[in-house]
Amino acid sequence: MAFSYDGSNQKGLFKKIKAYSQNHSQIIVISKEGLAIPGSIQAEIIIYNPEELDSVNILADSLNDKSLDSCFSNNELLLADITNAQTNCEEACFKLWQAYGKLPNFLKASPPQFSSTAGVISKLNNTLKIFGAVYENGKLLTDVYWENSPGVKTYGYFCFPLIDDVYRKLIPYKAGYRFSPDIIYQSGSNMGNMKIFHGIKHKPDYGLMDYFTFSDKVRNEQRGNDKELITNGVQFEEDAELGGVAFFANRAYIDAGLQSKGSLKSNFSITAWVKPTKLSWNNSILGKGSNFVLKIHNGKLTYTMQGVKDYISENSPVPVNTWTHIGLVYSGFNNRIYFYLNGENTDEFNLIADYAGSDYTLIIGSNLWEEFFTGYLGEIKIWGRELNEGEIHYQYLNSRHKSKPSFFIWALVLMSVSGLVSYLIIKKRGADKKLFFQTKSSHGKSQKPGALPERERITCFGGLNVINSEGVNISLKFSPKLKQLFTLIFLYSQGGKKGITSKQLTETLWAGMNAANAKNSRGTYVQNLRSALLSFKKVKLVFNDRLWFLDIAESCFNEYKEVERILTALHREKDVIIIENLLPPLIAVLKQGRFLENMEESWLDPFIEKMNNQILEFCISMFDILDNRQHASLLFGLAEIISLNDPLNESALQKKIVLLIEQGKHSFAHSVYDNFIRLYKELYKEDYSVDFKDLITGDYEVV
Incomplete structure (x- = not known):
């Protein structure tokens, strides 16, 4: 039973709720209006705004076409108005459920229909179900189809009745995406579990x-x-x-x-x-x-x-x-x-x-x-x-x-946004800061306004990629040692560093080898790296003043440098307009994966730790600046980045749960919490001590 309240006769509503609460510990009210619940009502009152529910009006002919498509969104719950239904109510509800992959959670009926509606509700509740959600980067993914039922399109959450074996095997489909997992089969062992799929966009040239x-x-x-x-x-x-x-x-x-x-x-x-x-x-x-x-x-x-x-x-x-x-x-x-x-x-x-x-x-x-x-x-x-x-x-x-390579869309966005921020910072802080975002060539001369980067690029979030002007990722052909050599010299060429000595290279990559063999091996790999970089015009391996250094022209896109630049620009930044413009492209890059993912060498630890700490500190600092309602998407993205780099970060967990609850996505919030406590138990061999409600209220200490 749920009560619908339109703002009138509040006393009458409370009278009904009080009577109903004698036999029920939980009561649902659907209302746009705020309610001050009297202390005499002991039951837990759950209030849903109608905007949190999808709503459909079932008519005799509305289920035979797709006329109801516009009624559905990524809301988790569905209200079906059956007061005007001209057909068998039970049949209509099951037909709606099968056609749209959404269980009618609430049925709006007229008093003469109450008795028959109770039977329909019982039948719906007792029907076996397979249910879950489809996400992309932490957000519900809409317009997903299912290979076992091509006509059905879902909008993030899905639920199908197991009337026959049609939906026992779930295979999601959406043009331009692959899914992980790509198939789930309902069995006795996983019955009742929420089925979660993650959609990943195909790269432009995949296939x-x-x-x-x-x-x-x-x-x-x-x-x-x-x-x-x-x-x-x-x-x-x-x-x-x-x-x-x-x-x-x-x-x-x-x-x-x-x-x-x-x-x-x-x-x-x-x-x-x-x-x-x-x-x-x-x-x-x-x-x-x-x-x-x-x-x-x-x-x-x-x-x-x-x-x-x-x-x-x-x-x-x-x-x-x-x-x-x-x-x-x-x-x-x-x-x-x-x-x-x-x-x-x-x-x-x-x-x-x-x-x-x-x-x-x-x-x-x-x-x-x-x-x-x-x-x-x-x-x-x-x-x-x-x-x-x-x-x-x-x-x-x-x-x-x-002249506009497709590979650089996000990089171009990054540059154009930087231009906007440059303008805003200049306007805000004065001409003494105007060179802060100005790019320079390797000879110290400023680039012409609007100059586009070359297609050559080096990216390092989600793994190392070194891509030439033909779009060939030469790092895929690197041997493990050659990849280490490139990475080591690359890191010593960033952030104001002047390079790395031959002695440092040997001590890092060929430790334990006698001097002569180490020198020969180093020379061979250096020559191999020079050969690998021959197809690059904007990246050169140089040896100057006894230091090995990668000379990377400004026209070669350097993801490490761009991320460092924007993190520096946003450090202690309080202007929300600047933050709003810089964050989306930065989030898109950092969500690709961890810094130098899949490289486990111990000498990398200080570099990775420094970058991770910088990212974590920055993301958490944004929690105090951005507003939960106005910047929910940005904040959720930041929380996801924190979890990517620190899977058991409680600040990220709390932020995600609070954001999801405020958006009415209760099932998703519980799923996030359940995944966290499961991982916590696996790593620490003990239960996580903070319960779900305390995370929402913030009534706990972050250790």
Whole structure:
């Protein structure tokens, strides 16, 4: 039983609650109004604001389509109004439960319905359930589908009735994500446990099968099978907007080679830049056998399956003599295609027949009917997975201008935010501080405003990555000792350090080896490191004044330096506007993982400890500055970073629980607490002494 209160007749409400409390220790009230509960009522009163509940009105025909989709959010609980239901109430509730993956926690009924409704509630409560939540970086992940029931979409929390075996096996699905774990099976041993999935975004090029570029010739950057590509009459030119492009005219085409037979087999996504100079009735961009043709039909982007249908996107016109970024995505999960123009979803269609791949080669600029393309084509990418709308938009934003490498989106955000902060600090503190955020080249000269970093980059949170201008992560080929050598010299080249001596290198990496052997081994590895860095223009290993040093140009992105710079900038910063602008990109970096993750060498301990302490001190200091309600997302992110570096940090635990309770996410809060006490027991072999309620009130001491 729950009471709904609209603000009127408070005495009448308390009278009902008092009578009800004689047999119940816990009473729920749904109300927007505050309530001063009289001391004569001994039961625990739990008040829910209606905004904390999803609310649906069940009508006879509302469950046969998706008309209720807009009623659902990431709220944990659901209120179903059955007063106007024109169908069997029990059947309607179970149908709602199965269709939306959300158990009706409250049923709003009229007095004549009370008796029958009690029976429905009993049936709902006694039905076996499988339930849980899906998260991404500590936040509920919405719009998640389930492979055993493709039509069902959930919004963070989920709950399914175990009426049959349909939901006993849970496999979440969302385009652009992988999940950990990727499958959970309900069994007798885990019955009643909350099932938790974590969604992890795919990297932009995950699943990339083909990447065609055009400069002096066509190249498949992904497969590297350039020699088997066949070009017929295609000309290659330099375009002011896109760089190298291909011009097709007079029946020109490109055969993508034997390896392309493996493309477009099941799920797929395609992006391309197109600039037709002349349009006929049909102009093919890509063709592969009879089941796949992507073309421009009468000026509209079109997907064709021979003998089945032309899926013409009326909302996707492709103009002449203008560069247009196009996208086509096929979801095998729901047998649906999606059209995109310039990063925006313009159309989608359910296929009337299942898509089936073919063993034919891919043809660029034509198809099996010889519907040739006339005009220019820029880079073409093909993935063997379904990209979501955000990923397509990302490709659009990061492929047009080659001077803006896609790998550096967050770095560019970091730089632009820094520019804003520079302005605010200058304005706030005066001209004497104006050089604080100004970048300089390795020669001491300031960079020109707006200069973009090169694609070369060194990142160290979540693991070491050393990536050259071709996007190749050379650190993946480092031997363990070579990785240690690079890391040691790198760390001695940061934070004002001038470098490291040969003696220090030997004592650190070749301790216990006789002098001659150590010198030879050191020389060999130094030479190997020089060779590994040959593909870098902005990172050089130098030996000067008897010190080994990595000379890293400002145009090479150095994640360590950027994090240090922002942490320094925010140290003792009290201006909330500055903090609000600097924190999101910093949080995004620090949540990637711990500093130099997966490196366990003892000589690294002082460096890692210093960085970890700096991060922990900073994150905890933000708890006193930012407001729980106004900055809930930022604070939760900071708490997650603390837990990442110190899993048993009580300040982070309390902050997360308080934030979740204030947002009405009680189950999630309990899950966070349960995970903490489980880990505490594993590490210390004793129970955690602070209970859940004390963490909420702060009535405990942090040891």
